[in-house]
Amino acid sequence: MFSKINSVGLFGLNAFPVTVEASITAGQPNFDVVGLPDTAVQESKARIRAVTGQLGLKLLNGRVTVNLAPASVKKIGSMFDLPIMIALMKLGGVIDCELSDTAFIGEMSLDGQIAPINGALSMTITAEQNGIKRLFLPKANAKEASAADNIEIYGIEHITEIVNFLQNRTLLTPEPRYIPSAERLVYREDFADVMGQTSAKKAIEVAAAGSHNILMVGPPGSGKSMLAKRIPSILPKITFAESIETTQIHSIAGLINPKEPLVTTRPFRAVSHTISGAGLVGGGTIPRPGEISLAHNGVLFLDELPEFDRRTLETLRQPLENGEILISRASGSVSYPCEVMLVAAMNPCPCGNFGNPKKKCTCTEKMVTAYLNRISQPVLDRIDIQIEVKPVEYDDLSTRKAQETSAQIAERVQRARDIQAERFKGTGIKSNSRITSDIIGDVCRLTPDADALLKSAFDGLGLSARAYDRILKVARTCADLAGIKDINKSCITQAISFRNLDRKYWNR
Numbered sequence: 001m002f003s004k005i006n007s008v009g010l011f012g013l014n015a016f017p018v019t020v021e022a023s024i025t026a027g028q029p030n031f032d033v034v035g036l037p038d039t040a041v042q043e044s045k046a047r048i049r050a051v052t053g054q055l056g057l058k059l060l061n062g063r064v065t066v067n068l069a070p071a072s073v074k075k076i077g078s079m080f081d082l083p084i085m086i087a088l089m090k091l092g093g094v095i096d097c098e099l100s101d102t103a104f105i106g107e108m109s110l111d112g113q114i115a116p117i118n119g120a121l122s123m124t125i126t127a128e129q130n131g132i133k134r135l136f137l138p139k140a141n142a143k144e145a146s147a148a149d150n151i152e153i154y155g156i157e158h159i160t161e162i163v164n165f166l167q168n169r170t171l172l173t174p175e176p177r178y179i180p181s182a183e184r185l186v187y188r189e190d191f192a193d194v195m196g197q198t199s200a201k202k203a204i205e206v207a208a209a210g211s212h213n214i215l216m217v218g219p220p221g222s223g224k225s226m227l228a229k230r231i232p233s234i235l236p237k238i239t240f241a242e243s244i245e246t247t248q249i250h251s252i253a254g255l256i257n258p259k260e261p262l263v264t265t266r267p268f269r270a271v272s273h274t275i276s277g278a279g280l281v282g283g284g285t286i287p288r289p290g291e292i293s294l295a296h297n298g299v300l301f302l303d304e305l306p307e308f309d310r311r312t313l314e315t316l317r318q319p320l321e322n323g324e325i326l327i328s329r330a331s332g333s334v335s336y337p338c339e340v341m342l343v344a345a346m347n348p349c350p351c352g353n354f355g356n357p358k359k360k361c362t363c364t365e366k367m368v369t370a371y372l373n374r375i376s377q378p379v380l381d382r383i384d385i386q387i388e389v390k391p392v393e394y395d396d397l398s399t400r401k402a403q404e405t406s407a408q409i410a411e412r413v414q415r416a417r418d419i420q421a422e423r424f425k426g427t428g429i430k431s432n433s434r435i436t437s438d439i440i441g442d443v444c445r446l447t448p449d450a451d452a453l454l455k456s457a458f459d460g461l462g463l464s465a466r467a468y469d470r471i472l473k474v475a476r477t478c479a480d481l482a483g484i485k486d487i488n489k490s491c492i493t494q495a496i497s498f499r500n501l502d503r504k505y506w507n508r
């Protein structure tokens with residue numbers, strides 16, 4: 001006798017269909033599971049034995065073999081308990097219904113409770129793509145799974161619920177499709193709360209408009225963190241597809257709130273300098289996504305940049321360049337997307353007041369240089385916009401004049417993004433920050449006087465070829481914000497002003 005049940009496995013972000021095949025022949029009772037790593041098999045067998053005992057079912061009276069196909073693919077996790085249990089019940093005639101378009105995933109505890117799993121949304125989407133019409137999974141994952149299209153979701157708390165349902169003794173209602181409430185779609189922090197700081201806000205707007213990475217240097221309390229936190233609120237609205245992508249990554253990391261399971265706003269991940277390389281870009285034996293992937297489609301915020309371990313920062317270079325990170329392990333490779341806007345903040349020196357017109361810096365020249373040199377040039381090279389944030393002026397703070405709202409800024413950002421979408425149609429490039437050297441001449445045309453200005457700056461300031469490209473890209477974004485075709489002088493002036501930290505701090 002033979003039975004077959006559909007399930008889904010997961011490795012990294014990649015879910016794949018798994019078929020659980022069970023067979024029984026007469027003979028000395030024996031229970032074998034093949035197709036899973038050793039330790040997982042032992043644990044799964046123990047749980048299944050316990051639950052069959054609890055339910056008073058005699059499912060293991062014979063030579064029982066369970067195979068998880070395809071055998072060639074590594075299966076990790078405890079989500080196969082439930083499908084194995086169902087396969088055994090089908091084999092033993094406890095249930096007798098058509099299940100070819102139905103799949104099961106879930107871990108069981110010893111008393112038959114179905115325990116939550118990570119990665120539910122990825123698995124649900126894969127199930128649907130493989131023709132599954134009904135999916136039974138842990139109750140705690142049901143809301144998340146219901147975000148997928150064209151598949152009926154049944155959230156289960158205990159194995160007996162499924163048995164009763166499949167034996168037609170009770171009704172189960174499928175999970176209604178989860179629709180996030182309106183308040184989950186808005187950002188709680190708004191640029192309207194930030195008084196003054198006109199030039200910092202302008203730079204941030206340009207950064208958001210072209211998805212340029214940005215570094216803010218300024219004394220303690222000047223509002224760097226406050227500004228950074230508000231950046232997601234001016235980025236284009238997260239699309240449903242982006243929301244699903246980001247949710248899948250958060251789900252694999254086990255960071256989903258079962259009650260509000262969709263990531264409905266652009267993520268803002270603030271990372272402290274004590275983070276490890278694996279914590280930042282991902283890692284572990286079963287590779288988990290790092291902070292840069294949790295920030296996918298949003299902002300990765302590195303506060304106190306010089307305090308980060310140099311090697312940790314170096315690990316960011318490739319992922320920032322590619323928008324994707326590949327983690328290779330003996331067990332296989334996993335890739336996680338990481339399209340992020342990098343936002344970094346730092347004090348200019350150990351005491352924080354270097355360059356502050358109002359307070360005296362107490363550091364020696366040597367200390368300042370050593371502090372700044374902790375950030376490697378290759379990392380700085382990937383940050384298109386670098387600005388100084390001065391402490392807010394008393395008048396700005398005290399008058400409490402109404403400030404521009406995030407919504408107003410976001411509108412201009414969106415318009416600039418629309419221009420970019422049109423420009424890069426069919427190229428795979430998403431924003432000006434990703435302009436490649438082969439097209440830069442074409443897409444960044446300068447008016448004659450803009451060209452003359454850039455030339456004199458290049459000679460006069462001793463700009464490198466890299467800095468030159470960076471200025472062009474940022475100037476392109478300034479022009480898009482202004483809605484003009486060719487880059488003019490004022491765009492170049494603005495773009496150069498976003499680079500003068502180089503000279504003030506790093507190349508003194």
Ligand SMILES: Nc1ncnc2c1ncn2[C@@H]1O[C@H](COP(=O)(O)OP(=O)(O)OP(=O)(O)O)[C@@H](O)[C@H]1O
Binds near residue numbers: 197
């Ligand atoms: N422009 C501003 N408008 C209103 N409040 C401000 C402004 N700038 C700073 N503040 C207030 O000062 C607090 C400190 O700012 P914030 O923590 O962002 O500074 P920071 O530059 O990140 O400092 P640190 O270097 O210590 O991290 C803010 O939480 C806010 O209450």
Ligand SMILES: [Mg+2]
Binds near residue numbers: 303345
């Ligand atoms: Mg801060």
Ligand SMILES: [Zn+2]
Binds near residue numbers: 351353354361
């Ligand atoms: Zn100092």
